[in-house]
Amino acid sequence: MKVLRYAALSAAAVLFLIPFYLVLRNGLATEAELTAPTWTFWPEEIRWENFAELFANPAVPLARSMVNSLVVAVLQTAGQLVLCGLAGYGLARIPYRYSNVVLVLVVATLMIPAAVTFVPTFVVVSTLGWVSDLRGLVIPGLFSGFTTFLFRQYFLNFPREVEEAARIDGLGHWGTYWRVVVPNSKGFFAALGVIAFVTSWNQFLWPLVIAQDQDSWTVQVALSTFLTSQSIDVVQLFLAAAVSILPLVIVFVALQRFLVRGVSETGVKG
Amino acid sequence: MKHGRAFWLFVGPFAVGLLVFVYVPIGWSLLLSLFEARNTVTPTEFVGLRNYADMLTDEPFLASLGTFSVFAAFIVPLTFVLALALALLVNQISFMKAFFRSVFFLPTACSYVVASLVWKLSIFNGVRFGLANTVLGWFGAEPVAWTVSTSPPWYWLVLVTLRLWLQLGFYMILFIAGLQRIPQHLYEAAWIDGASRGWQSLRYITMPQLRTTSVAVLLLLLVAAYQAFDEFYNVLGTDRGYPPFARPPLIYLYYTALGSGGQDFGHGSAGAVILTLLIAGVTLLQGRVFTR
Numbered sequence: 285m286k287v288l289r290y291a292a293l294s295a296a297a298v299l300f301l302i303p304f305y306l307v308l309r310n311g312l313a314t315e316a317e318l319t320a321p322t323w324t325f326w327p328e329e330i331r332w333e334n335f336a337e338l339f340a341n342p343a344v345p346l347a348r349s350m351v352n353s354l355v356v357a358v359l360q361t362a363g364q365l366v367l368c369g370l371a372g373y374g375l376a377r378i379p380y381r382y383s384n385v386v387l388v389l390v391v392a393t394l395m396i397p398a399a400v401t402f403v404p405t406f407v408v409v410s411t412l413g414w415v416s417d418l419r420g421l422v423i424p425g426l427f428s429g430f431t432t433f434l435f436r437q438y439f440l441n442f443p444r445e446v447e448e449a450a451r452i453d454g455l456g457h458w459g460t461y462w463r464v465v466v467p468n469s470k471g472f473f474a475a476l477g478v479i480a481f482v483t484s485w486n487q488f489l490w491p492l493v494i495a496q497d498q499d500s501w502t503v504q505v506a507l508s509t510f511l512t513s514q515s516i517d518v519v520q521l522f523l524a525a526a527v528s529i530l531p532l533v534i535v536f537v538a539l540q541r542f543l544v545r546g547v548s549e550t551g552v553k554g
Numbered sequence: 555m556k557h558g559r560a561f562w563l564f565v566g567p568f569a570v571g572l573l574v575f576v577y578v579p580i581g582w583s584l585l586l587s588l589f590e591a592r593n594t595v596t597p598t599e600f601v602g603l604r605n606y607a608d609m610l611t612d613e614p615f616l617a618s619l620g621t622f623s624v625f626a627a628f629i630v631p632l633t634f635v636l637a638l639a640l641a642l643l644v645n646q647i648s649f650m651k652a653f654f655r656s657v658f659f660l661p662t663a664c665s666y667v668v669a670s671l672v673w674k675l676s677i678f679n680g681v682r683f684g685l686a687n688t689v690l691g692w693f694g695a696e697p698v699a700w701t702v703s704t705s706p707p708w709y710w711l712v713l714v715t716l717r718l719w720l721q722l723g724f725y726m727i728l729f730i731a732g733l734q735r736i737p738q739h740l741y742e743a744a745w746i747d748g749a750s751r752g753w754q755s756l757r758y759i760t761m762p763q764l765r766t767t768s769v770a771v772l773l774l775l776l777v778a779a780y781q782a783f784d785e786f787y788n789v790l791g792t793d794r795g796y797p798p799f800a801r802p803p804l805i806y807l808y809y810t811a812l813g814s815g816g817q818d819f820g821h822g823s824a825g826a827v828i829l830t831l832l833i834a835g836v837t838l839l840q841g842r843v844f845t846r
Contacts, residue, residue, distance in 0.1 A: 300657050306676045306677065371564060395834045397780065400804075423571075426575075429576070511670065521675070536660065
């Protein structure tokens with residue numbers, strides 16, 4: 285029974301790793317080897333110089349689009365943690381006449397699939413003149429009803445005694461939040477931060493809609509553009525994919541503890 | 555009202571953003587859906603409900619709803635069962651548990667664009683020496699044109715396996731979290747009463763205890779299936795545009811509202827409103843059915 289379990293898991297693990305292997309194999313091969321009539325497990329000669337050629341190729345704005353993606357992901361992550369964290373705390377802890385109204389407005393957005401609002405949001409963002417602009421890529425993604433709701437649920441369960449001690453020391457809501465609540469919630473912030481970063485780095489539809497000129501492409505848009513056109517070297521495309529995954533694999537490996545906990549906490553309660 | 559000031563200090567910036575980037579767009583969309591608005595985001599001529607009538611009789615739009623239904627019929631049950639199976643397996647072992655959990659979760663780091671690249675140009679690339687066709691060749695089968703063949707529609711296999719690979723690990727984690735909340739003494743009591751450790755424990759203890767997790771997973775899966783865009787666009791799209799088959803609602807909406815053939819925001823907005831009502835309805839219904 286035990287042997288069967290391990291056999292099943294190992295078989296599944298091999299299947300799950302095949303795409304990663306393919307990205308590397310194809311990215312480090314030569315074009316000739318990729319189109320060879322028989323399958324080779326690993327290229328005869330691993331071409332590390334593909335990396336240099338990829339970044340030197342002016343037709344593939346990889347470095348530029350990676351920087352764009354990084355800027356967008358960092359700003360969106362930081363912005364969401366600040367804005368949604370504050371809002372979540374206010375909704376959870378500050379008694380106010382209209383807080384239920386705001387809460388309903390936040391929860392209602394969970395019913396509207398974000399992807400369906402891309403047409404109307406595009407309309408608003410283009411009116412603001414933010415097409416192909418960093419503001420258009422970053423700002424609309426900051427106001428996540430989902431993240432705010434998760435923060436609220438989390439802060440509802442935050443031990444009140446800790447806050448009361450701060451209150452006795454003369455801190456107001458603002459001081460209590462920044463000096464006591466945030467430092468004691470690092471794990472939760474880290475979890476939501478990793479999720480926000482991964483989501484932002486991998487998002488595709490919104491950047492596709494809004495980043496219309498090449499200078500504002502994110503890495504996903506850049507890859508997609510070459511994927512659906514005939515004009516690029518397939519080897520370089522795979523290598524570019526490998527490079528685009530790398531930052532996230534690093535984040536994953538480094539912060540996996542937080543990430544797994546975060547997913548399990550957020551997914552079910554949300 | 556001293557709390558009022560503090561409240562708006564905390565919630566105000568977020569609330570303003572929510573209004574501007576969520577509620578104003580929705581309101582504008584409702585307005586635009588009642589107007590003619592081609593190549594402009596300002597309403598031109600009032601047409602009442604005509605855009606809605608057009609969309610509801612528009613063959614490609616209705617076909618896109620059909621495409622979504624087929625996709626959901628594959629992806630929702632398959633992901634549910636396989637993610638649960640992986641979670642049960644990973645949860646029952648002690649040695650190398652973290653390793654297997656990480657391997658299954660790692661695809662979450664990949665984007666749909668990257669997965670589409672691998673699926674389209676490497677595994678299912680349709681040439682004789684593509685990975686899938688190489689494997690088929692070992693059994694003497696003819697190579698298959700995976701993404702361009704419509705009869706039989708092999709592209710479903712490409713799209714479904716792609717999404718399975720990307721999302722199984724995420725739902726597995728949700729199930730593992732649910733499994734870990736089940737008190738061990740329930741199983742022990744059942745075993746004393748003579749329940750088998752395999753099937754009967756699963757049927758009478760595990761599944762009922764996983765009820766909330768299961769409802770959440772099904773809802774998330776359905777909404778995610780309905781939002782399908784990335785892999786369809788990247789796997790089936792070509793330099794000559796998107797083929798007439800397998801257009802899920804968002805692909806259709808994207809080409810209507812922002813496609814190169816003319817930006818039709820009136821019809822696009824009407825389509826977005828119809829889709830929103832549809833998914834909200836299904837979500838409410840599903841929530842009600844499963845929580846009863």
